[in-house]
Amino acid sequence: MKVLIVLAHPEPKSLNGSLKDVAAQALRENNHEVKVSDLYDMGFKATLDRKDFLNLQNPDRFNPITEQLHAAQTDGFAPDIKAEMEKIEWADLLILQFPIWYGGMPAILKGWMERVFASGFSSDMFQGKIYDKGLLKGKKAMLSFTTGGAEENYYMDLPDKDPASLLPVITENLKFSGFEVLKPFMIFGAIMLSEEDAEKHFVEYKKRIGEL
Amino acid sequence: MKVLIVLAHPEPKSLNGSLKDVAAQALRENNHEVKVSDLYDMGFKATLDRKDFLNLQNPDRFNPITEQLHAAQTDGFAPDIKAEMEKIEWADLLILQFPIWYGGMPAILKGWMERVFASGFSSDMFQGKIYDKGLLKGKKAMLSFTTGGAEENYYMDLPDKDPASLLPVITENLKFSGFEVLKPFMIFGAIMLSEEDAEKHFVEYKKRIGEL
Numbered sequence: 319m320k321v322l323i324v325l326a327h328p329e330p331k332s333l334n335g336s337l338k339d340v341a342a343q344a345l346r347e348n349n350h351e352v353k354v355s356d357l358y359d360m361g362f363k364a365t366l367d368r369k370d371f372l373n374l375q376n377p378d379r380f381n382p383i384t385e386q387l388h389a390a391q392t393d394g395f396a397p398d399i400k401a402e403m404e405k406i407e408w409a410d411l412l413i414l415q416f417p418i419w420y421g422g423m424p425a426i427l428k429g430w431m432e433r434v435f436a437s438g439f440s441s442d443m444f445q446g447k448i449y450d451k452g453l454l455k456g457k458k459a460m461l462s463f464t465t466g467g468a469e470e471n472y473y474m475d476l477p478d479k480d481p482a483s484l485l486p487v488i489t490e491n492l493k494f495s496g497f498e499v500l501k502p503f504m505i506f507g508a509i510m511l512s513e514e515d516a517e518k519h520f521v522e523y524k525k526r527i528g529e530l
Numbered sequence: 531m532k533v534l535i536v537l538a539h540p541e542p543k544s545l546n547g548s549l550k551d552v553a554a555q556a557l558r559e560n561n562h563e564v565k566v567s568d569l570y571d572m573g574f575k576a577t578l579d580r581k582d583f584l585n586l587q588n589p590d591r592f593n594p595i596t597e598q599l600h601a602a603q604t605d606g607f608a609p610d611i612k613a614e615m616e617k618i619e620w621a622d623l624l625i626l627q628f629p630i631w632y633g634g635m636p637a638i639l640k641g642w643m644e645r646v647f648a649s650g651f652s653s654d655m656f657q658g659k660i661y662d663k664g665l666l667k668g669k670k671a672m673l674s675f676t677t678g679g680a681e682e683n684y685y686m687d688l689p690d691k692d693p694a695s696l697l698p699v700i701t702e703n704l705k706f707s708g709f710e711v712l713k714p715f716m717i718f719g720a721i722m723l724s725e726e727d728a729e730k731h732f733v734e735y736k737k738r739i740g741e742l
Contacts, residue, residue: 365637
């Protein structure tokens with residue numbers, strides 16, 4: 319199995335950085351191929367703009383969706399975006415590793431999704447290439463995330479009391495492109511975590527990875 | 531009234547760019563003071579990292595929350611962040627103007643929130659300075675957003691069928707810091723909008739601004 323891990327944390331020694339290492343090592347030990355996009359380490363550009371396209375269809379008025387569709391047909395994406403697209407095409411499984419910041423993905427990961435999950439590459443709503451007809455159909459995705467606060471703060475208000483439905487927006491975005499979204503791996507209360515508890519989580523995560 | 535408008539769109543001629551202009555003009559005609567943070571025009575850095583801080587409390591292992599609290603106490607935020615904080619402190623009303631991309635704020639605006647709504651500046655959960663004790667209590671905020679798709683796609687699944695609850699995460703983030711969040715201004719189906727319909731929306735928005 320080919321696995322792309324996308325990490326969104328500025329500190330390699332962080333819990334998220336460590337989880338990326340745990341997953342990469344466990345996958346390789348199980349003879350899977352692993353690529354890692356460590357977005358902060360790459361200095362990944364988070365902002366979608368004109369520079370994302372080699373030739374604009376309408377330079378007078380920049381419309382992101384129009385230009386993405388045009389670029390998909392003319393191989394016109396900027397090199398950094400194209401490189402990420404090639405990793406996604408290569409991968410069978412996408413793991414997104416991130417802390418929840420202000421209720422969602424860190425901006426650098428949101429930007430990765432906006433720039434790389436381009437119309438015409440991941441989906442095409444104008445052609446009905448969404449959900450089970452999404453362009454990335456056949457691939458799987460898993461969210462591995464951490465939260466600052468304790469578990470009960472996060473899902474007491476969820477109708478099904480199921481932490482797995484904590485990030486419906488991201489899950490929906492992935493499904494929209496055709497991904498089968500696996501159960502997430504979650505660590506709550508990261509702020510208060512002791513070294514000992516962190517180690518326990520690493521063991522759990524390694525086990526989870528082994529079951530993939 | 532002092533109003534800060536934060537715009538997150540790469541194209542000045544876009545619907546969002548035009549709405550920013552409509553609001554700024556209407557507010558000034560009503561003798562309000564207006565400041566604008568056009569994030570793309572400013573080349574605003576979306577990614578929270580070590581460079582956001584003039585002196586790190588713990589350079590060995592970068593922890594964003596710890597460093598934000600430290601910077602709040604030592605006037606240690608980078609100049610671009612400090613400038614935005616000063617605008618927020620100055621403002622009575624904050625208007626966020628943005629398109630919904632992948633179900634939420636564009637990455638550049640998410641990054642603005644992560645870097646500028648810093649722990650110790652907008653709230654302090656460790657001191658209980660949240661919600662009605664939030665550090666920005668007394669200020670008001672309004673979301674003005676556009677969506678690509680038609681209205682019914684967006685709120686049919688909401689329990690209260692109320693489009694105003696479409697962006698609960700952002701609304702919650704603002705309330706967490708003490709803002710009173712006003713009813714949003716929304717334009718659905720931006721992709722299909724004719725010039726004529728756009729003009730009608732501008733008239734509606736100008737009227738809404740006049741009632742603030």
